[in-house]
Amino acid sequence: MNIGEVARRSGLPAKTIRYYEDIGLVRPPRDANDYRNFGEEELHRLAFLGRARALGFSIEDCRGLMRLYEDRDRASSDVKRIAGAHLARIDKRIAELSEMRNTLRDLVRCCAGDARPDCPILADLSGAG
Amino acid sequence: MNIGEVARRSGLPAKTIRYYEDIGLVRPPRDANDYRNFGEEELHRLAFLGRARALGFSIEDCRGLMRLYEDRDRASSDVKRIAGAHLARIDKRIAELSEMRNTLRDLVRCCAGDARPDCPILADLSGAG
DNA sequence: GCTTGACCTTCCATCTACTGGAACCCTTAT
DNA sequence: ATAAGGGTTCCAGTAGATGGAAGGTCAAGC
Structure with a gap:
């Protein structure tokens, strides 16, 4: 899934998704042509981030929430x-x-x-x- | 009046006062040693700005309000x-x-x-x- | 006269969370 | 071949300060 489709499906601007990768909130793999290739899991993470941000959580809060979300022993x-x-x-x-x-x-x-x-x-x- | 005293009397940090000068909200004259020399009028302007900021007005709003404040024909x-x-x-x-x-x-x-x-x-x- | 400490100065970096834009590459259709 | 519509990186800018470094100035005390 290219960044455009992920942007449509997550509701986040492509710019924001690139920014989130930049600060380490998502780590999509790359294709041979350097395009980001998002899977359903990354899409889900981005949607999670979008909802957390919509509730006003700071980026650092989001980072913590995401970590907890992915920690089964939380x-x-x-x-x-x-x-x-x-x-x-x-x-x-x-x-x-x-x-x-x-x-x-x-x-x-x-x-x-x-x-x-x-x-x-x-x-x-x-x-x- | 040096910046320290103005800071105390206006309630604004010296850093903020320097910043306000930087963006043209106040224009205190300088002494021979380059120290800013504030008069009562500048102090009053800074207190005005402090109150406007405390009410949440943006810096640009403050600029406009100040201009109107000093315009007798407003x-x-x-x-x-x-x-x-x-x-x-x-x-x-x-x-x-x-x-x-x-x-x-x-x-x-x-x-x-x-x-x-x-x-x-x-x-x-x-x-x- | 010298030091000490409290001032003052400028300038640069940092913070939040993106957003805009330039310059350039890739893919597909015509 | 070329044009449209993706994608890429990188740099700058937003608001409103704030922190800190490096250094100049001034008054008091010895």
Whole structure:
């Protein structure tokens, strides 16, 4: 299977697949013409990576998850630890963004948005209050 | 005022202040010894930038907001447009993260987290279901 | 006058996770 | 023969800093 077909079937751009090979997440063999030749197993790994990335896992997390996935002697606690830490980071990030949103929403709501220069948004940023 | 004091008073790391000068957000004059010499106005600009960044505005947004801040003939609609677009991006990002969180939370909740290899998190990532 | 330590300077590398593009090779159809 | 549509490598760039090396400056203390 050439990279184009793998890209179609995995949903990942060919560029990204090459990048994943570059950083050692997949190791497709090569044909005589230097083309990458993916099997079903590599395709499956890439799909796994795509889903993990879609859940926001970092590349290093993905590497760890993949290693665990392929380790028949894994402990589910190791998987859960990675996912739990990621969940905590997401919660933290959502909290940060929510606070930004609340502040911003109030400021935007108070701004007349007309041709006059007076603006509570700029007033807030300039340190008033 | 040297960069150290400005860093303390603005809350921004000296490195960041140098970076902001590098990309043209501030232009402190120099003393004979090449040290940056910040006045109250530069300090104020940096504090403005710090608050805008804390609200998640991009550097380019900050540049625009700063320009508007210093333009006495600005229209508040221009400010509101930048802030509104940013607010929409934040809302979108929160929605994305919330969806990740919901999925992850369910998966983590279902994972035994013990010494056994069976794991719904890996099962999901591998495409089961 | 000399050293010590806390400043300051520039410049280069690194981080995340790709993405774009140039220059070039391979295959197949016409 | 050539053109289209694959594939290849390699280099640069994105955002927003941050770390560190190598070296200049300044004030205090001996």
